[in-house]
Amino acid sequence: MSSEFAVRTNALGKRYAATWALRDCTLEIPTGSVTALVGPNGAGKTTLLHLVIGLAKQTCGVVEVLGLSPRDQANELLPRLGFVAQDHPLYRGLTIAETFKLGRQLNRRWNESLATARVGRLGLKMSQKVGSLSGGQQAQVALTLALAKEPELLVLDEPVASLDPLARREFLNAVLEAAVESGVSVILSSHIVSELERVCDYLVTLADGRQQLVGPIREIVASHRLLTGPRSDAASVARVHNVIRESHIGRQTTLLVRANGHVYDTCWEQHEVDLEEIVLAYLGYMPGSGIPTPTLPEMVAQ
């Protein structure tokens, strides 16, 4: 059974004691997309992922994954999900062969030839102990475990945060290759936005437990512009377009807008903006407070 959406939520919320880790989350992630789930640490990314795979139970609202309820239809859903947790935990004392044996016995669906072929391509031996592998290699073994299930949805929690740039490239390549070969939908969380613009095609931004910017990345990038011009207030632009951020320095005003159609006003010079700058503008933007306080989000520091 295939559904149009890999994940669909409606007014989804999760509260731990008195604290809401996630609230009012309503989104639809299309099947076949590679989705970036971004936001600062503590934004609710892991909570949302845990609700998706049924590891946590929501306080309110609805979550549907591949058309199924992760908690009530877990038996049907779990064989179709691949999950790699943060820091890709594995049994360090086991060899790769033993790790795969475990995978074979714990999973209803298991593609042994896919798993061994991947190990060969990585230049690893089945007899190697997992604990003796580099961080990048362990991440690849964890990914192999998830892919051998031949999942329809692959959920990766901060998969590349701990990897060096080369290992990060190789890991993302392996994920994208799987997406081409099997059409698996992918959701990966990250606090590094810069490299995701290329890798992902759908974006979910969380901050402080609330969703901010959600949608196809190509549309998001195409609709946002940076306008610079002589100092003025943003009111005339704001009548037509959504002003996400405004700043005034000296005689110049800079606006980051989500344009509704074309910006015709010729007193503004228009520039393209990349995804990272757009995301940061949304994370720093407080509705109703006008100019956001210039805090440097953790995302930049990382």
Next chain:
Amino acid sequence: MIEFHLDNRSGVPAYLQLVQQVRHAIRLGMLRPGDQLPTVKQVVTSLTVNPNTVLHAYRQLDLEGLVEGRQGVGTFVAADSVPLPPDEVRSLRSSLDRWVSRARGAGLDDESISALIAEAVRPASESRVA
């Protein structure tokens, strides 16, 4: 076959960069009718780029009639795609070279020269920019 590259800082969407590189290669004769483009998987893994980006680029080139996809085989440069006439390109290039040395002689730096050229070609492409 051509090798794609992506410039993250260019501000040009990735799919459009791929489209432009194929157009460019066809115009200059680096890709000829019947030549095969890299498969989606090859592009995805060599650039670490989203598969839909590549599919979107190939679809756009197909719509423009520059390439044709053959089910299960691959994407090929269309038989009727026409490169720019090489003599014309060579002659344009040498007059441009003369213009550039004149501009340098007048004291313009590379940035000013690029800005002048960008301004001269702008009316043709302005409809694309919002």
